[in-house]
Amino acid sequence: MDKFIIKGPVKLKGQVIISGSKNAALPILFASLLIKEPIEIKNIPKLKDIDIAIKILIKLGVNIKKKKTLRIDSSSLLRYNPPSYLIKLIRASIWILGPLLTRLGKVNIAFPGGCSIGNRPIDLHINSLQILGAKINIKKNHIQGYIKKKFQGKIIRMKNVSVGATITIILAATLACSITIIENAAKEPEIKDLANFLNKMGANIQGVGTNKIIIKGVKKLKGGIYTIISDRIETGTFLVAAAICKSKILCKNTNPNDLNIVLQKLKKTGAEIKTGKNWCSINMHGQRPKSVNITTGPYPKFPTDMQSQFALLNLVSNGISIIKENIFENRFMYVPELIRMGANVILKNNMLKCKGVKSLSSAEVMATDLRSSVTLVLAGCIASGITIINNISHIDRGYENIENKLSNLGAHIQRIKY
Numbered sequence: 001m002d003k004f005i006i007k008g009p010v011k012l013k014g015q016v017i018i019s020g021s022k023n024a025a026l027p028i029l030f031a032s033l034l035i036k037e038p039i040e041i042k043n044i045p046k047l048k049d050i051d052i053a054i055k056i057l058i059k060l061g062v063n064i065k066k067k068k069t070l071r072i073d074s075s076s077l078l079r080y081n082p083p084s085y086l087i088k089l090i091r092a093s094i095w096i097l098g099p100l101l102t103r104l105g106k107v108n109i110a111f112p113g114g115c116s117i118g119n120r121p122i123d124l125h126i127n128s129l130q131i132l133g134a135k136i137n138i139k140k141n142h143i144q145g146y147i148k149k150k151f152q153g154k155i156i157r158m159k160n161v162s163v164g165a166t167i168t169i170i171l172a173a174t175l176a177c178s179i180t181i182i183e184n185a186a187k188e189p190e191i192k193d194l195a196n197f198l199n200k201m202g203a204n205i206q207g208v209g210t211n212k213i214i215i216k217g218v219k220k221l222k223g224g225i226y227t228i229i230s231d232r233i234e235t236g237t238f239l240v241a242a243a244i245c246k247s248k249i250l251c252k253n254t255n256p257n258d259l260n261i262v263l264q265k266l267k268k269t270g271a272e273i274k275t276g277k278n279w280c281s282i283n284m285h286g287q288r289p290k291s292v293n294i295t296t297g298p299y300p301k302f303p304t305d306m307q308s309q310f311a312l313l314n315l316v317s318n319g320i321s322i323i324k325e326n327i328f329e330n331r332f333m334y335v336p337e338l339i340r341m342g343a344n345v346i347l348k349n350n351m352l353k354c355k356g357v358k359s360l361s362s363a364e365v366m367a368t369d370l371r372s373s374v375t376l377v378l379a380g381c382i383a384s385g386i387t388i389i390n391n392i393s394h395i396d397r398g399y400e401n402i403e404n405k406l407s408n409l410g411a412h413i414q415r416i417k418y
């Protein structure tokens, strides 16, 4: 297990180039199984989760060339049962169900893995595929699926808003017979990116970004080139880093429109935020942030993937604040670690009461999941002394080159490899 050694406190300065979005790239990679002609994908982030998704596709017989861009040719797709040891490593592997059923009429996969941030059921994915015509059996931690001919378009009303299940339906409905309508659909920018990708390749998906998505099944998709959107959560994470370091930085290759609520909250902390078409800057003018209340919810509400970073911000800000987590029940695993660094916080059910302290002190802490890991890294940048963060493997799943990007901004961070 690698660890980070971080020396703080520091001021950050300069610019950072934001990578492609992990949560857009993953569904697009699995969507490539629907296309029998070669495709080329640009702005793919260099991340562990992406490498795992690529390995899964290669194991299925897909031809992939990885250079600056990713060339995928899935005409050679052969297998319907990818290796369990890979499927179990990422949550996103659930998105293989629709494309494999569409292409091969059957699928057999282990239960998908991912961050331990709650129960993470898959009932909405399975129910939706059944409504569209698949027969699904769940046996011995495996999902087995069959479909006679093609998925049949239907109206699906989601009982909860789910990013993952909305994507599962889009992937199953793209080449289905007739029209599928998703009511109460998720509206995340990553879903829009998937639909833009599929539409560019010949699909007919409308209404993405609203709660009603209409997918007219088409006969086939064609090849082409697509550029993935940049990662709004990585952008938000760097902006919070600058806010807690009372600093000024510029994020390039990012779309501020995808970050409205996060930018609004940062403005409330006293940050000066400037935005352009593909950039965004923050300037704290050397001031400690003021606290802000946060309640997470489906897009366009505050993203759960930014909850832990904003909790840290509140824990070193001026004032008392409440953080309410409404999406995942187990997303506070970083809290005991921050308490060890001097944070003043009370956790009750899905709520945190944060009383800002002027500074944190260094400690040896343990990272538990992706967003918790990055939050501890940011905490290390402001704590006085040497912070050691153990078990940082999670961070490579979702943050490309985090230590280089932070070092370029002035942080003192070193990876110790084991």
Ligand code: UD1
Pocket (backbone or CB within 6 Å): 023, 026, 091, 092, 118, 119, 120, 121, 122, 123, 124, 125, 126, 160, 161, 162, 163, 164, 165, 186, 303, 304, 305, 326, 327, 328
């Ligand atoms: C995706 C993102 C994750 C983000 C989350 C919410 C990826 C790879 N992951 O996760 O980073 O934090 O959206 O923005 O893109 N639920 C069910 N049954 C299901 C599916 C979900 O009850 O079948 C519940 C979940 O437990 C959760 C809520 O619905 O409480 C939302 O989950 P969902 O939007 O599906 O999250 P993911 O797609 O897993």
